[in-house]
Amino acid sequence: MSDLDFVSGGKPIGLERGEGTSLYTADGTEYIDAGASFACTPLGHSHPAVVEAVQEQVGDLTFVDSSYPVQSREDAYAALVAATPDGLDSAWFCNSGTEANEAALKFARSATGNSKIVAATRSFHGRTMGALAATWKDKYKKPFEPLAGDVEFVPYGDSEELAAAVDDETAAVILEPIQGEGGINVPPAGYLETARDCTEDAGAALVLDEVQTGMGRTGEMWACQKAGVTPDVLTTAKGLGNGLPVGAVAVQDWVAEGAASHNATFSGGPVVAAAVNATVSTLVEEEWPAHAAEMGEYLTAELEAALGDEIREVRGEGLLVGIELKRGANRVARDLAMNHQILALPAGRTVLRLLPPLVIDEAVADELVEALTATVAPEAQSDA
Numbered sequence: 001m002s003d004l005d006f007v008s009g010g011k012p013i014g015l016e017r018g019e020g021t022s023l024y025t026a027d028g029t030e031y032i033d034a035g036a037s038f039a040c041t042p043l044g045h046s047h048p049a050v051v052e053a054v055q056e057q058v059g060d061l062t063f064v065d066s067s068y069p070v071q072s073r074e075d076a077y078a079a080l081v082a083a084t085p086d087g088l089d090s091a092w093f094c095n096s097g098t099e100a101n102e103a104a105l106k107f108a109r110s111a112t113g114n115s116k117i118v119a120a121t122r123s124f125h126g127r128t129m130g131a132l133a134a135t136w137k138d139k140y141k142k143p144f145e146p147l148a149g150d151v152e153f154v155p156y157g158d159s160e161e162l163a164a165a166v167d168d169e170t171a172a173v174i175l176e177p178i179q180g181e182g183g184i185n186v187p188p189a190g191y192l193e194t195a196r197d198c199t200e201d202a203g204a205a206l207v208l209d210e211v212q213t214g215m216g217r218t219g220e221m222w223a224c225q226k227a228g229v230t231p232d233v234l235t236t237a238k239g240l241g242n243g244l245p246v247g248a249v250a251v252q253d254w255v256a257e258g259a260a261s262h263n264a265t266f267s268g269g270p271v272v273a274a275a276v277n278a279t280v281s282t283l284v285e286e287e288w289p290a291h292a293a294e295m296g297e298y299l300t301a302e303l304e305a306a307l308g309d310e311i312r313e314v315r316g317e318g319l320l321v322g323i324e325l326k327r328g329a330n331r332v333a334r335d336l337a338m339n340h341q342i343l344a345l346p347a348g349r350t351v352l353r354l355l356p357p358l359v360i361d362e363a364v365a366d367e368l369v370e371a372l373t374a375t376v377a378p379e380a381q382s383d384a
């Protein structure tokens with residue numbers, strides 16, 4: 001376990017096997033994965049469609065670089081482009097969320113000839129030098145400064161301040177449609193439309209970071225679709241390969257023109273491409289985003305009913321759920337793991353984040369609610 005000491009939030013739980021929403025230790029103890037895998041397994045752990053696609057591909061051809069056409073890569077591009085909003089007609093694969101955002105900012109600079117980036121307070125876009133520069137928290141940034149870029153931060157959710165910050169020197173506005181790491185912050189209605197309008201007027205690129213909100217989690221394949229807004233650049237990763245390390249940038253044509261001199265050795269490797277194709281196709285064909293919408297409503301209503309005044313608020317969309325507690329979220333996450341075998345994540349000091357696989361059913365949702373009630377509102381539970 002000693003290597004875990006290097007990782008913030010390391011937990012002494014040795015996991016060996018996963019299936020659906022469950023994870024198991026070597027001795028067979030079951031944990032419910034309500035977010036501990038950072039939204040990386042939308043179809044649940046070791047989903048058979050993904051496992052089969054990956055096993056077949058790794059045996060046939062593990063890797064050749066992206067200058068050769070390979071069927072699994074072609075299929076992954078086609079599946080991803082078909083699943084993104086109309087207008088996002090090309091995609092580029094990378095290995096993670098931060099790399100997707102790094103590429104997005106480079107593409108926006110190259111396509112606009114500008115360098116200024118507008119980002120939001122409480123944002124999280126990744127930990128490499130460029131994406132980190134657009135990330136809000138000083139704790140993540142300070143030890144590594146100076147970072148790459150010319151980034152202006154505006155208060156998340158404030159349309160007027162956003163519009164005022166965007167001008168003809170702006171390369172990009174980068175936003176999460178709902179902030180994940182920053183506390184599951186849902187912007188007011190009209191915010192993304194304002195972001196769309198002001199970037200369009202200024203000739204800047206709107207980059208929507210859907211690394212956490214995408215892949216069906218909010219009840220649509222992409223959160224921007226709920227707002228009816230198509231960005232110039234959409235970034236995705238986390239759940240894109242249902243657990244394999246892969247990210248992507250989907251772009252409109254005018255941005256794609258600036259992308260030519262960017263690449264990465266492992267871009268769209270055949271094995272991760274097979275995982276992407278299986279994940280995206282299964283999510284779309286089996287309509288898991290709609291299930292996420294339904295289960296999100298169910299879970300939110302049950303949490304509100306059970307936890308009542310013991311918490312401040314339940315917020316989010318679909319299965320991107322934040323519970324604003326009246327106490328520290330780290331401690332609650334730890335109690336849930338150690339006493340109830342529920343793995344959940346904090347998102348900021350007082351917000352507990354639930355990001356279960358989209359395949360969660362009511363029985364598992366009920367278990368989550370019961371464990372949370374026992375942890376944060378034990379009296380409410382004994383009254384019931």
Ligand SMILES: *Cc1c(COP(=O)(O)O)cnc(C)c1O
Pocket residue numbers: 095096097098099101124125126127176180181209210211212213237238
């Ligand atoms: C996790 C996350 C990232 C970074 O992704 P990595 O794969 O860890 O680099 C970027 N943006 C958002 C919104 C995220 O949630």
